């Protein structure tokens with residue numbers, strides 16, 4: 373993995389408190405409303421202002437750039453949305469960027485591009501390499517456990533990504549630019565193994581668990597670029613179900629819940645270690661039942677029955693959802709298996 377470097381990543385404590393000493397002044401803090409109340413006391417007179425994220429719509433953010441206060445650096449402070457918008461601003465304004473993930477929910481801190489929505493569909497645009505990513509143990513441990521634990525989705529999704537990649541290769545339908553590459557798969561699998569070995573620590577959100585998941589995310593966040601802008605080693609059916617649920621329900625999700633549901637259902641469709649993946653998700657303490665994410669099984673069923681059309685209309689890369697004739701019986705089976713996996717489990 374040495375020839376595929378990730379962003380400079382620092383683990384420690386009181387890392388936010390040091391930012392006023394190092395960020396180019398004046399600095400803009402890109403964050404969320406509820407987080408600003410928690411962290412504003414760390415910043416001094418050199419603060420150009422907090423920018424509170426209210427949208428990840430690409431067109432709306434273009435307009436926001438023109439309204440930003442004068443600043444010489446950008447600090448991203450938050451989960452995926454704050455870090456993604458911070459990247460976008462740093463890119464538009466060509467300013468140094470410091471990233472502080474306040475939870476382990478997504479790998480946004482570690483990726484070059486930002487996942488903005490254009491007319492409701494996700495597109496990964498921009499280029500931002502932070503000066504450093506600061507992973508503060510106290511800050512992470514203060515985030516809700518469900519948010520932290522669900523970050524395993526960004527790594528366990530390699531399983532379904534690889535199944536989709538093999539599926540496409542076997543049918544001669546893999547993209548010419550992305551032929552199946554066993555070395556890339558092996559590299560990603562080795563990273564996934566470090567997370568599978570740390571599920572109990574990740575569930576506890578202890579230092580060992582934080583290091584394991586964040587170092588894996590460091591590899592995965594940079595992998596899209598490092599592997600030649602090839603998403604196939606790192607993403608597939610797992611995220612596609614999440615995109616569909618977001619599209620159909622218009623709801624905001626904790627990323628990892630629908631993605632972990634997508635990992636299980638994708639594994640079930642591929643008939644590839646589905647039980648093992650579901651057991652890992654439950655063991656890490658992630659609840660993927662729809663009711664835990666504010667939707668219903670009917671929403672999930674609707675998305676599943678329409679996946680074929682959705683992945684084609686959204687222009688997603690070829691995988692099992694492009695072909696699978698998903699019926700009510702399959703949706704019922706997925707539902708029964710998921711519900712059974714949580715019986716008697718305390719989260």
Ligand SMILES: [Zn+2]
Nearest residue numbers: 478526627631
């Ligand atoms: Zn993701």
